[in-house]
Structure formats: structure tokens, C-alpha cells
Amino acid sequence: MRNKGILSLVAVGLFASSLSVDVVKAEGNENELVRKALESQMEKPLEKRFIESRTFNQLEREVKGSQAKSVEGFRKMSRSSSDEDYIYETEYNDDFGSADNSSFEKTTIGQLLPLYDVDFSKVAVPSDGVLLVAGSASSYAIDLGFAAVQKDYVDNSNLEYLGNKYEEDVELRAYDVKKGTYYIGVYDQDNNYNLDDNTEDDIYAIATGFVDDVKPNKPTVNKVDNNDKVVTGKAESSTTVTVKNGSKVLGSVKATSKGTYSIKIAVQKAGTKLSISAKDSAGNVSSSASVTVADVVAPSKPTIKKVDDNDKVVTGKAEASSTVTVKAGSKTLGSAKANSKGTYSVKIKAQKKGTTLTVTAKDKAGNTSSKATTKVVKH
Structure with missing residues (x-):
């Protein structure tokens, strides 16, 4: 699709504020390779979550509300180096090895001259996420084509095309990417028809942005x-x-x-x-x-009611639902579970007067209380 119209100052300013520029340039064979890379990324509507991303929304607001910036104004800018607002493409940048550096803070501005010229720029993605690329041309003479690719056109899951969208003569493209360095190839699609109508008045702008949409690992x-x-x-x-x-x-x-x-x-x-x-x-x-939350707190020490030498039960209070055990020395006389109110009743054989009984409570987590003691008295 031809990108029509005049580049806007705010469009470029927006690119600079929230995107990083990526440009690609080449002749002959390189032009063909970039074209094939772009054609492999067929028109595909972007999912709503990408269109509604803060970066895309900012870009669209700035473009729609912008005032036109004349091509003559661009021509008056220094083409030898970057200024505080833009990066200017620097030849030779026609392949991966000679690609210009881009910035997430600035837009790249360039020309596609002579016929079959291709410009490359590279962008360093800081982490896994979504790489956003925006592009626009200043006139009908440039039918702007651009695509994000890996070095030497390697094709794997590190870069996956998500789709594109056209808005106010600006094309937006999104890519799911892994952390690493990627390249933006730019060319004039008119070259497919050997149409050489570009002049120095014809300018393009390419910018890239990054959205971190990857959740952290589960702690x-x-x-x-x-x-x-x-x-x-x-x-x-x-x-x-x-x-x-x-x-x-x-x-x-x-x-x-x-x-x-x-x-x-x-x-x-x-x-x-x-x-x-x-x-x-x-x-x-x-x-x-x-x-x-684990239970590591032992139950409180149980209480014991008086036990005489005729009694066949030991009663008292302990932690609710704990298991209460009665012993004479090391011998276990019996155990029972305290009820929901904490009362317990443990059956035992009648014990001789003067026998010392110990009572403990163990909760379901295995924590055991300190010992409560009582001496058997005469009936």
C-alpha cells in the first residue's frame, strides 16, 4: 500500500519521543532480499492489545494532530550527522555490516537514492517483548516498504511478525522478539516496476519502539x-x-x-x-x-482434673482437636482426641495411689505440648 502525503513534524517528533529509528539500504540483490522479507510479512490486522498499547496510541495522537512539515524544511537540516531531534541516514548503509545505528529516542530520516537503494539500521532490543516499527514518506514518489529482520535474514522464533496497521499515512508494524539486535530494511516499492521518480526532495522517516509485555517469572x-x-x-x-x-x-x-x-x-x-x-x-x-502457613506452635499444656485410685478416665482441657495422651512413666495408658471445645476424656485402667500421670497434647501438625502432671489420690 502506498504511503501518501507529507511527513509531519509531530510525527517525526513522536517517533523520536517513543520510538527508535531503523532503516535499511541496498542495491540490486539486497533490494530484492528486503522486498522478499517484506512480502513474507503479509498484511495482517494487529490484535487489539497492540493497537491500544501506550506507544501506538501516542503515535496516532501525535500524527493525527500534527501540522505539515515541508520537505524543503528537511532539506535545510544538516545531513552530515544527527541533531538533537533526528538521526540522518549515513551512506554507505546498504547491508547488515554497514547498518546505521538507531535510537529509541530519535527518528531516522533518509532518502532512497539512487534506484534500488536500500537502507539498513540496527536496533538493540533490551528484553523479550514487542518491537514496534513506524514509517512514513513525504510524497507519492516513495512507496515506502520496510521490515524488521534478523541479520542475514535468519528465520526463527526470535522474531515473529504480528501484523500491521495504516493510520494517517503512517504504517505501523509489530514483532514479537527476544532480547537481541535486529535490523530494519527500508526500500522504495516503486523499484519493483523500475520506476525511478525519487528526487532529493523525497524523504522517508522510520522509527521503532519497544513494549515490554512479558510477564516476570513466577516467584x-x-x-x-x-x-x-x-x-x-x-x-x-x-x-x-x-x-x-x-x-x-x-x-x-x-x-x-x-x-x-x-x-x-x-x-x-x-x-x-x-x-x-x-x-x-x-x-x-x-x-x-x-x-x-505451617503450624510450628505447640499446643498449650493441658489441664487435668483430679484422678483417684478408682477412676478409669482422665479428663480435662486441651487444644481443640488435639490428641491427648496419658502416661504413667514411659507406659501409655490411653489417648483420645479433644473435642471442638477442647475437653477430653481418656480411658485408663485404675492406677495405684501415688502414681504420677503425665498428660500431653499433640496437634495435627505433630507439635507436642509440654507435660502436665498429676498424682493419683486415694478414693
Whole structure:
């Protein structure tokens, strides 16, 4: 599709503010290779999530509300080096080895002269995410074509074309990319018809942006018990790690450069399920890790009612649902589970007067109370 119209100052300014320029240039065979790369990235509507990204929205707002910048104005700019607003393509940049450097902070401006000229620029992507490329031409003389590719046109999952969109004479393209260096190849699609109508008045602008839409890895979390006042573990470095009990936030902290974190919390009851997630600087939130608060607190020491030498039960109070055991020395006389109110009744054989009985309670986590004792009295 031909990109019509005049490049706008704000369009270029926008590219500079939120995108990085990537340009490709070549002759003959290189032109053909770029053309094939572009044709392999067929027109494909972008998913809504990309169109609604902050970078795309900013680009569209700036382009639609811009005032035209004349080509003559571009011609008056220095073509020998970058200025504070733009990067100017520098020949020779017709292949990967001679590609110009681009910047996420500035737009690249160039010409496609002579016939079959191709311009290359390279962009360093800081992490996995989405590479955005925008391009526009100043006149009908340039039927602008551009594509992001890997060096030597390597084709693998490191760069996957997601689709394109046209808006106000600007084409937007999106690519799912892994961290690394990529190249933007630019050429005039009129060359396919041997049409040589470009002049020095005909300018193009190419810019790139990056959207980090990759969630951090799920954090790891160390054991948490009902004595602990901190939750510790590992998460992606410099992410904000948050601990919740249901929807209630218990605390959050920034993970260190090594990915460790330590979050202060109030002591939680045994059996409470905590969820831990990490959010990166781009606002991507990891899936949640979970941990159940372990019970490491022993039950309170049981109480014992008077036991005489005729009694065949020992009664008293202990932690609800704990298992209460009665012993004479090392010999177990009996055990029973305390009810939900904490009362217990343990059947035993009648014991002689003066026998010392010990009573302990064990909870379901295996924690055992200290011993309660009583002496058997005469009936």
C-alpha cells in the first residue's frame, strides 16, 4: 500500500519521543532480499492489545494532530550527522555490516537514492517483548516498504511478525522478539516496476519502539510458619513483590538486583494460604506462587482434673482437636482426641495411689505440648 502525503513534524517528533529509528539500504540483490522479507510479512490486522498499547496510541495522537512539515524544511537540516531531534541516514548503509545505528529516542530520516537503494539500521532490543516499527514518506514518489529482520535474514522464533496497521499515512508494524539486535530494511516499492521518480526532495522517516509485555517469572517462596514475620524467596530482579492473604495485601517490597526478597508481614494463622506475585516496571504481573502457613506452635499444656485410685478416665482441657495422651512413666495408658471445645476424656485402667500421670497434647501438625502432671489420690 502506498504511503501518501507529507511527513509531519509531530510525527517525526513522536517517533523520536517513543520510538527508535531503523532503516535499511541496498542495491540490486539486497533490494530484492528486503522486498522478499517484506512480502513474507503479509498484511495482517494487529490484535487489539497492540493497537491500544501506550506507544501506538501516542503515535496516532501525535500524527493525527500534527501540522505539515515541508520537505524543503528537511532539506535545510544538516545531513552530515544527527541533531538533537533526528538521526540522518549515513551512506554507505546498504547491508547488515554497514547498518546505521538507531535510537529509541530519535527518528531516522533518509532518502532512497539512487534506484534500488536500500537502507539498513540496527536496533538493540533490551528484553523479550514487542518491537514496534513506524514509517512514513513525504510524497507519492516513495512507496515506502520496510521490515524488521534478523541479520542475514535468519528465520526463527526470535522474531515473529504480528501484523500491521495504516493510520494517517503512517504504517505501523509489530514483532514479537527476544532480547537481541535486529535490523530494519527500508526500500522504495516503486523499484519493483523500475520506476525511478525519487528526487532529493523525497524523504522517508522510520522509527521503532519497544513494549515490554512479558510477564516476570513466577516467584519462588520459602516455607512460612505461624511464627514468621517475614516472607522470603526469589523473584525477577528489581520487580515489586507482593504478598496477599486472599485479596488483602500483607506487604510488598522490591526484589534486589540478585532477585531475593524479604517482605515483613503480621504473623498469620496456621493453614492460611498466601499468594506471592511480582510486577515489573512495565506493569506486567507474574502468575502467583502460593504457600500455606505451617503450624510450628505447640499446643498449650493441658489441664487435668483430679484422678483417684478408682477412676478409669482422665479428663480435662486441651487444644481443640488435639490428641491427648496419658502416661504413667514411659507406659501409655490411653489417648483420645479433644473435642471442638477442647475437653477430653481418656480411658485408663485404675492406677495405684501415688502414681504420677503425665498428660500431653499433640496437634495435627505433630507439635507436642509440654507435660502436665498429676498424682493419683486415694478414693
